[in-house]
Amino acid sequence: xxxxxxxxxxxxxxxxxxxxxxxxxxxxxxxxxxxxxxxxxxxxxxxxxxxxxxxxxxxxxxxxxxxxxxxxxxxxxxxxxxxxxxxxxxxxxxxxxxxxxxxxxxxxxxxxxxxxxxxxxxxxxxxxxxxxxxxxxxxxxxxxxxxxxxxxxxxxxxxxxxxxxxxxxxxxxxxxxxxxxxxxxxxxxxxxxxxxxxxxxxxxxxxxxxxxxxxxxxxxxxxxxxxxxxxxxxxxxxxxxxxxxxxxxxxxxxxxxxxxxxxx
Numbered sequence: 001x002x003x004x005x006x007x008x009x010x011x012x013x014x015x016x017x018x019x020x021x022x023x024x025x026x027x028x029x030x031x032x033x034x035x036x037x038x039x040x041x042x043x044x045x046x047x048x049x050x051x052x053x054x055x056x057x058x059x060x061x062x063x064x065x066x067x068x069x070x071x072x073x074x075x076x077x078x079x080x081x082x083x084x085x086x087x088x089x090x091x092x093x094x095x096x097x098x099x100x101x102x103x104x105x106x107x108x109x110x111x112x113x114x115x116x117x118x119x120x121x122x123x124x125x126x127x128x129x130x131x132x133x134x135x136x137x138x139x140x141x142x143x144x145x146x147x148x149x150x151x152x153x154x155x156x157x158x159x160x161x162x163x164x165x166x167x168x169x170x171x172x173x174x175x176x177x178x179x180x181x182x183x184x185x186x187x188x189x190x191x192x193x194x195x196x197x198x199x200x201x202x203x204x205x206x207x208x209x210x211x212x213x214x215x216x217x218x219x220x221x222x223x224x225x226x227x228x229x230x231x232x233x234x235x236x237x238x239x240x241x242x243x244x245x246x247x248x249x250x251x252x253x254x255x256x257x258x259x260x261x262x263x264x
Contacts, residue, residue, distance in 0.1 A: 022045070022046055025046035032034050075129035075132065097147065108164065231259075
């Protein structure tokens with residue numbers, strides 16, 4: 001058995017107990033991923049800014065026979081990210097999987113009308129939050145010699161989205177961070193990939209029509225769900241679960257569209 005295979009076997013030995021950290025765990029894709037990973041045998045550390053929704057996710061995990069804990073955190077604050085990563089290691093001794101998922105949409109606006117404060121808000125959560133999560137978790141995974149990281153980008157990271165310049169820029173940045181981390185840690189037993197959901201039926205995307213109405217503009221290509229519907233969060237969670245598992249052990253640095261053909 002090669003050194004790489006030894007690392008993989010070590011990272012996914014059921015006797016040691018697998019541990020997954022999920023940010024943005026209070027709803028939507030994050031909650032669905034928590035439930036799916038729990039079903040696959042992971043102990044879940046659910047991280048969210050909203051305490052009530054985060055605790056609800058952990059309660060759902062428990063109701064389905066899984067194990068998890070909730071940690072409240074603002075992913076844009078380095079001290080909060082340091083706290084939830086340290087608390088995970090103190091509780092479980094390791095981090096096998098990190099679903100770096102927390103993010104926000106922007107208010108629809110042409111670039112010339114985009115408020116600087118709105119640009120900063122979106123970049124702060126989507127880019128700084130992703131960076132800080134990577135920074136702290138990679139250090140832990142590098143020390144332990146294994147791990148899988150899945151970042152949530154977007155179809156807006158592959159192409160531009162009309163009236164969403166800040167969001168588009170932020171998700172392109174997440175893809176850049178994913179590729180950079182993947183190549184830096186490719187020989188260290190750590191895989192880093194990104195998923196790019198298109199339209200997903202979550203509370204976040206349900207707010208889009210109202211945001212468009214408030215902006216006074218609806219892009220002519222919206223909605224353009226080629227498959228005929230939005231994705232269910234559970235369908236995105238299936239890809240997260242795959243990338244978390246040894247079934248994807250030869251995949252790193254990949255940017256995977258889970259978008260019903262939206263970007264075709």
